[in-house]
Amino acid sequence: MASPHPTPTQRNAGIDLVRVLMTMLVILHHTAIVYGGSGGWFWRQEPNASNPLLVMFNAVNQSYFMGLFFLLAGYYTPASFGRKGAGRYLADRGIRLGLPLLAFFFVLFPLTVAIADAVSGEDLLRRWGRGIMGGTHGPGPLWFALALLIFAHAYALLRWAGAFPASGRAAAALPRPGTLLLAMLGIGLVAFAVRLVIPVGHEVLWLQLGYFPGYILLFLAGIAAAPNRLLERIGMRAALPWLAVAVLAIVTLPVVIALHGAAGGFEGGWNWNALYYALWEPFVATGVILTLFAWAAAPARRSGPVARWFAANAFGAFIVHPPVVGALSRWAATIPAAPWIKFIGVSAAACICAFALASALRAIPGVRRVL
Template identity: 45%
Template sequence: MQMGVGAQPVDVRSQPAAEARPDRNSGLDALRAVMTLLVLFHHTAITYGASGGWFYHEVTPNGSLSSHLLTMFVATNQAYFMGLFFLLAGYFTPAAFRTKGSWAYLRDRLLRLGVPLLLFGLVIGPLTVALAGLASGHAFWPTLLALWQRGRFIEGPLWFAEALLIFGVAAVPWLLLSQRSTAPQATAARFPSNTTLAILAVLTGAAAFVLRLWWPVGTSWHGLQFGYFASYVVLFAAGCLAARPRWLKRIPRRTARIWFGIALVSLPLLPLSAGVWPPGPTNSSDGGWTVPAAIYAFWEPLVAWGLILLLLVVFQRRYQHLVPRWQQLAARAYTIYIIHPPVLVGLALAWRNMTAPPLLKFAVTGIATCVACFLLAGLILRIPRIQKIL
């Protein structure tokens, strides 16, 4: 599973043109805030026994019930929540480009995405690695200094900022062409049909399967796991295309219900396939010409489409106005995402010698991390001018 799964920089101000859109969408603000907290629980699950890449593993995957449950939790998250962040980022990109212009848009992306990426890669990432090393008996300061001396750049969860920066730059030619287009505003365009969504899911699954022949799940290049990028590219592009007709605000409830039903039916197929084809060198689901790899590749978009559509409908219906606490969480979400790795690792280390069931530790550490990051983010955002970046 991909480290960072979020995450994303998820504060509304970190998304392209959150500040540029005329009508604030409280439902999407709330959804991004909740998904940010889910990122924290996602990494907590890996800490206590789920499969996946993370800085610190107190419990390694061991075939126990708790390990299986946490792995399924992580796999389900991975199927949709980073894709959801890319969808939302793409949705706000055209408005940012129109409002700022090309050069100001690019400067804004470098500031809001590039600066946090550098900060994490050079400071927070090495600090987290050194902190995690305490569990193996490595001294903190010598480890940190060694990482700096070797020039280690650790993307960690900020791979998302790196990817979004690439996507944002790559989208500029299309944005320039669409800006010059004389086509009428397609605000009345119909939402894509179920057939279109199904074809898109199949094509996304096929692309993921092919990508994983070269880049199996778990392999990365500068923090980017290309095996997951089929859905990321598709959903970012879909977000850009959905901006003009505002499709995310006009999702038919029937469509959301149908695809959520498909997601529910699809969810058990992954663990069932593992029972039929036990994991091993010839049955890897991470990539290759194997049945489990094909099932995993096509399973992801079926689950993703259903959960994403349902969440978009539910949150926009439920959160039409945000109370102050929700507004605070939305404003701090990006900062929470950036700072959560050392906070989570530190809290997990603080009670690693206490005996408790992994699921209990998962719940307690996850909640404590959310609270600690929320409070710490509030303090950080009081620093003068920091809000121009965060």
């Protein structure tokens, strides 16, 4: 007998729009680092964290956008596993995640480094070839694919062990406000504890484990939400109170920085700032994520040809955007304009070029199977 609320097997137009918007936000996030935002990137024109507005932009993004991707990954996992079985599911993950990870690690990472190293005067192709053969390699933003591969194997193992039975209990509705509040406090305290040992900015096998308590919880929340398609049924009325909480939390960040900026590092450690930041993130993330899905669930969200094109090329754009951002920002460095103008122009151009390049790559035979 068919389930009255089947797990998601087809893409939802509203959720696809959210996925496209988040991919564009990733591109804007990394472009912001070039022009004075905070974070690690291949090249920057302005000093790190030199632009307060872009620092705030990056901080708010970081609180929720990658967590939202993990939530969606968990949301589509049960149906994919159930349809394919463990062997085909893991093989598919190896193709869809492992191949892009390897391509970025050994080809696109050296290319992005070569583009960033334009001041050396050496020919770009020579720098790129030298980087491929003996330079520094890494996953760059494809750490996300690495993490999802780990999560996929962990899910398959736990499913085999009975921790995720195919007909297990699923979330029928959003948790009660008190439950959500306890979850936000709990994940913030766990993140604070993890960051006592591994602060934000420190990597273990290219993964910033200081953020992973939230990522793991959201991946599990996606799995729990899948059987009843809960992410597609969130109403704006339920989301708006949490959005108000998120806005209030966001407003407190510059105040805390101004008044208590010297009270310890926000990245981690036994200090008030680290505790504040660890708790601040889930309060912002909950409101923003719920509101995005409530917006996506509106009946007006329909999938036209343009929207379908962007959705089809979102993952490819995510993969190729680092060299695109690098090339455009390097070119823009020769233009006498204010950094905020360059941020707007380079961000817009990088979004267009990354999606267009992804579309061109998907036209190559066999690539569509991966991207």
